[in-house]
Amino acid sequence: MPGFELFGDKERKEVQDVMDSGVLMRYGFDGMRNGHWKTKELENGLSERMQSKYAHLVSSGTAALTVALASAGVGAGDEVIMPTFTFVASFESILAIGAVPILVDIDSTLTLNPDAVEKAITPKTKVVMPVHMCGSMANLGVLKAICDAHGLLLLEDACQAIGGSYNGKPLGSVGDLGCFSFDYVKTITCGEGGAVITNNKSYYENAHMYSDHGHDHIGNNRGAEAHPFLGYNFRISEMNAAVGVAQLARLDEFLAIQKRNYTIIREALSVIPQLEFRSVPEGGEENYSFLSFFMPTEDLAQKTHQALSDNGVDGCFYWYNNNWHYYKKWEHLTEMKSLGKLPKDVQESLPDYSKADFSESDKWMSRNISCLIKLGWSETEVAERAQKMVEAITSVL
Numbered sequence: 001m002p003g004f005e006l007f008g009d010k011e012r013k014e015v016q017d018v019m020d021s022g023v024l025m026r027y028g029f030d031g032m033r034n035g036h037w038k039t040k041e042l043e044n045g046l047s048e049r050m051q052s053k054y055a056h057l058v059s060s061g062t063a064a065l066t067v068a069l070a071s072a073g074v075g076a077g078d079e080v081i082m083p084t085f086t087f088v089a090s091f092e093s094i095l096a097i098g099a100v101p102i103l104v105d106i107d108s109t110l111t112l113n114p115d116a117v118e119k120a121i122t123p124k125t126k127v128v129m130p131v132h133m134c135g136s137m138a139n140l141g142v143l144k145a146i147c148d149a150h151g152l153l154l155l156e157d158a159c160q161a162i163g164g165s166y167n168g169k170p171l172g173s174v175g176d177l178g179c180f181s182f183d184y185v186k187t188i189t190c191g192e193g194g195a196v197i198t199n200n201k202s203y204y205e206n207a208h209m210y211s212d213h214g215h216d217h218i219g220n221n222r223g224a225e226a227h228p229f230l231g232y233n234f235r236i237s238e239m240n241a242a243v244g245v246a247q248l249a250r251l252d253e254f255l256a257i258q259k260r261n262y263t264i265i266r267e268a269l270s271v272i273p274q275l276e277f278r279s280v281p282e283g284g285e286e287n288y289s290f291l292s293f294f295m296p297t298e299d300l301a302q303k304t305h306q307a308l309s310d311n312g313v314d315g316c317f318y319w320y321n322n323n324w325h326y327y328k329k330w331e332h333l334t335e336m337k338s339l340g341k342l343p344k345d346v347q348e349s350l351p352d353y354s355k356a357d358f359s360e361s362d363k364w365m366s367r368n369i370s371c372l373i374k375l376g377w378s379e380t381e382v383a384e385r386a387q388k389m390v391e392a393i394t395s396v397l
C-alpha cells in the first residue's frame, strides 16, 4: 500500500518548484508563485483520473470525510450508517459535525452488509458511508439502489482503495461523494492530505468554502471575500500537494506493482483448501493493496497470525484485536469519552453499543487476516515471502 516506498526525483522536482517560489499556500500570491498552482494541478489530475467533475483537496482523509458530510448539508442529529470494520476517522468525522454514527455489520467483503444497512435505516438516516477497506469495495450496486429507494446519500470512503474500480468506474466516483486520504501510509501519499470528489457542483462549491472558513474565493483580495456560511480550516498546503502531483502521476505504476505482488502471493496460498479469500463484489477490481483471507476458525486465525510473524512474514494484521479498526476496541466511542460534552443530539441518539449485537461482523473479523502488499519487493522477494506464508499457514492446520 505505501507510496512512500518509492519517493524519487519526480517528488523532489515538484517540491523544489514550491520552495523556489516560497508560496506554500494554495490561494493567492499570484505574482510570486512562478505560475505554480500545485493544489489546483492535483485537483485537476484527480478529477480526470477519478472520472469525476470535481475534486477538492483538504488537509487529510478525516478532513475530507468531515467536509464531504458538511458540504451535503449533513448536521446535528442526522444519522450516518457506517461499518463496524473501518478506521476511527469514520465516526470522528460524523461526530465532528454533530451527526450520529450508526454502526452496522459487515459481510465476507469486509465492508458494509447491504441487508444490515437496509435494516438500520430510520427517518433520521441521511447518509450511507461504505468504507472500501484494505483495497476492495462494498457492493456498491446494491447500496446505491438502497440509497436511491430511500433518498439517502452514498458517501464512499475510498481512502484505502484508490485506483480500484467497480463496473469500470473508479472507486470514490460511484457515490454522490467520494473521499481519499494521502496520509503517509496510503497507496499514494502527500505526507498529509485528502480529497473529496463529486459530480455535484453545489457540494463541490460548499466543500471549497467550508474547508477555508466559509470564504467564497471570489475575487483576488483575500480580505474582501464574503463568507456565506460558517466553515473551518481544512486547507492543504502547496508543499503537500506538490508531493501528491508526483505521486498521482505514478498511481498506475504503483497499482501494477501491487497487482503483480498480490497475484504471486494469492496463487501460492490458493493451494491451501482451508483458506478462503475475502469476497469481491461482481464487477469489482481491487487496488491490490492488501491480500485478505479467512481461516476456518478464530483459533486457527490467531495461530496463523502468530505463525506468520514467527516465520518472518511482517505486515500481516489480525484486525479483530486491533485498537484502531474494529468496533470491539472503540471504548472511546461506546463510552462517549470526549474531552468536553458531546452535542445533545449525539448524547441522546447514540445507540448503546455496549449492548449491540455485531456477532455477524465478529464471525468474519475473528477469522480474518489481511497482509499488506508492498511496492518495494522484487519478484524474487515476493515469491520467497509467498513460500514462507504457505509454510506458516500449513503448519497450524
Ligand SMILES: *Cc1c(COP(=O)(O)O)cnc(C)c1O
Pocket (backbone or CB within 6 Å): 059, 060, 061, 062, 063, 086, 087, 089, 090, 131, 133, 157, 159, 160, 181, 182, 183, 193, 194
Ligand atoms: C486513512 C484513513 C482515513 C483517514 O485518513 P487520514 O488522512 O489519515 O486522516 C479514513 N478512512 C480510512 C478507511 C482510512 O484508512
